[in-house]
Amino acid sequence: xxxxxxxxxxxxxxxxxxxxxxxxxxxxxxxxxxxxxxxxxxxxxxxxxxxxxxxxxxxxxxxxxxxxxxxxxxxxxxxxxxxxxxxxxxxxxxxxxxxxxxxxxxxxxxxxxxxxxxxxxxxxxxxxxxxxxxxxxxxxxxxxxxxxxxxxxxxxxxxxxxxxxxxxxxxxxxxxxxxxxxxxxxxxxxxxxxxxxxxxxxxxxxxxxxxxxxxxxxxxxxxxxxxxxxxxxxxxxxxxxxxxxxxxxxxxxx
Amino acid sequence: xxxxxxxxxxxxxxxxxxxxxxxxxxxxxxxxxxxxxxxxxxxxxxxxxxxxxxxxxxxxxxxxxxxxxxxxxxxxxxxxxxxxxxxxxxxxxxxxxxxxxxxxxxxxxxxxxxxxxxxxxxxxxxxxxxxxxxxxxxxxxxxxxxxxxxxxxxxxxxxxxxxxxxxxxxxxxxxxxxxxxxxxxxxxxxxxxxxxxxxxxxxxxxxxxxxxxxxxxxxxxxxxxxxxxxxxxxxxx
Numbered sequence: 001x002x003x004x005x006x007x008x009x010x011x012x013x014x015x016x017x018x019x020x021x022x023x024x025x026x027x028x029x030x031x032x033x034x035x036x037x038x039x040x041x042x043x044x045x046x047x048x049x050x051x052x053x054x055x056x057x058x059x060x061x062x063x064x065x066x067x068x069x070x071x072x073x074x075x076x077x078x079x080x081x082x083x084x085x086x087x088x089x090x091x092x093x094x095x096x097x098x099x100x101x102x103x104x105x106x107x108x109x110x111x112x113x114x115x116x117x118x119x120x121x122x123x124x125x126x127x128x129x130x131x132x133x134x135x136x137x138x139x140x141x142x143x144x145x146x147x148x149x150x151x152x153x154x155x156x157x158x159x160x161x162x163x164x165x166x167x168x169x170x171x172x173x174x175x176x177x178x179x180x181x182x183x184x185x186x187x188x189x190x191x192x193x194x195x196x197x198x199x200x201x202x203x204x205x206x207x208x209x210x211x212x213x214x215x216x217x218x219x220x221x222x223x224x225x226x227x228x229x230x231x232x233x234x235x236x237x238x239x240x241x242x243x244x245x246x247x248x249x250x251x252x253x254x
Numbered sequence: 255x256x257x258x259x260x261x262x263x264x265x266x267x268x269x270x271x272x273x274x275x276x277x278x279x280x281x282x283x284x285x286x287x288x289x290x291x292x293x294x295x296x297x298x299x300x301x302x303x304x305x306x307x308x309x310x311x312x313x314x315x316x317x318x319x320x321x322x323x324x325x326x327x328x329x330x331x332x333x334x335x336x337x338x339x340x341x342x343x344x345x346x347x348x349x350x351x352x353x354x355x356x357x358x359x360x361x362x363x364x365x366x367x368x369x370x371x372x373x374x375x376x377x378x379x380x381x382x383x384x385x386x387x388x389x390x391x392x393x394x395x396x397x398x399x400x401x402x403x404x405x406x407x408x409x410x411x412x413x414x415x416x417x418x419x420x421x422x423x424x425x426x427x428x429x430x431x432x433x434x435x436x437x438x439x440x441x442x443x444x445x446x447x448x449x450x451x452x453x454x455x456x457x458x459x460x461x462x463x464x465x466x467x468x469x470x471x472x473x474x475x476x477x478x479x480x481x482x483x484x485x486x487x488x489x490x491x
Binding site for chain 2: 031034097111119120122134
């Protein structure tokens with residue numbers, strides 16, 4: 001064996017029987033093994049083994065989808081940590097905010113991170129949608145993936161909105177009151193839908209519990225489902241679609 | 255393309271060992287454009303995976319810095335008896351709340367957002383989007399009549415409700431659409447503006463309106479939803 005002690009150790013670990021039983025391919029030094037990195041990994045195989053080089057350019061996507069998903073990962077991680085300290089009841093929910101701020105180690109940091117990541121996710125999804133529109137990336141065969149994207153945007157907004165109530169401060173209470181009063185105005189379905197959402201006629205602790213369950217269980221589950229299909233379809237349709245190219249001579253116009 | 259296609263014989267087989275010959279049959283209307291281009295391909299690992307890791311790390315670092323510098327807002331305990339003035343929804347709904355100032359609640363809270371969602375869903379199914387022809391590439395007189403009438407109607411409709419935050423962007427976008435008509439403007443700006451398609455004009459109008467309404471609702475609305483300057487806002491936006 002040659003190389004630094006560090007790389008020797010790496011070679012030793014990668015050669016061991018236990019490591020080879022977990023990761024069944026060798027070091028990613030050849031294109032074959034680089035293929036296997038993607039191919040043999042449940043999570044990475046949302047990607048194809050090869051991608052078109054031009055799709056890696058920043059101006060192709062501005063990484064907006066990636067930024068949105070990154071914010072989602074931050075939200076899941078911080079959200080789980082916050083759940084350890086949070087009670088969806090009145091007035092304990094508000095006291096928990098104070099506990100996070102003054103008692104829990106780094107509590108205020110994780111709450112801040114969760115709040116700002118939520119804004120980033122909404123903003124990222126909106127900008128991503130704009131990017132896809134101006135690049136005309138919704139055109140066949142990607143029409144339905146655009147529709148799934150619209151659903152994902154709505155789920156993202158609902159996630160952000162249900163989370164808005166959870167601190168149970170004045171901002172949360174009246175922000176949600178304003179929004180749910182608008183829902184009341186929908187003909188026929190409006191009032192019963194609002195009653196179902198709030199578990200009553202006003203924003204109360206029933207509403208807090210319902211929003212908590214929606215925020216932590218139902219909406220994330222819906223998001224993961226649609227997100228899985230969204231990303232899978234990107235792969236099926238040949239990868240991300242960047243800006244439309246200027247017409248060439250051999251172009252076939254419909 | 256001009257050569258007549260030889261007749262195809264389609265043979266279906268259930269023999270699992272047989273290797274089928276593949277024929278790609280592409281209808282011209284199935285894809286927006288077709289090109290024969292040489293594409294360079296690279297391995298996903300490490301080229302794409304590395305970029306994704308970097309993207310995630312940049313997001314985490316930027317968010318961590320913001321989280322260290324700025325605290326998430328937390329006001330007093332919720333009190334149903336004490337309505338703050340103004341009481342505002344989260345920022346992404348403030349465009350709708352601003353509309354509530356001009357329109358009855360059923361229009362601002364149900365009709366407009368419903369129309370927006372429907373419009374977003376039908377985008378990829380509208381034929382005009384798929385052909386993606388610049389606005390003025392067709393029959394100019396007809397386009398002028400239709401686009402002019404639509405812009406004038408929208409401006410007049412929103413002016414009727416004194417909804418100036420929509421009227422002004424409508425007039426601006428309408429003006430931009432007509433600025434290249436009949437040889438107006440020149441140089442790069444003209445080349446860019448003549449290439450814009452009708453759906454792009456509509457989306458730009460929508461984004462402009464949504465941004466203006468959201469900004470006004472967030473930074474310029476105070477007690478009783480009156481207009482205030484951001485620096486006079488209390489509590490600050």
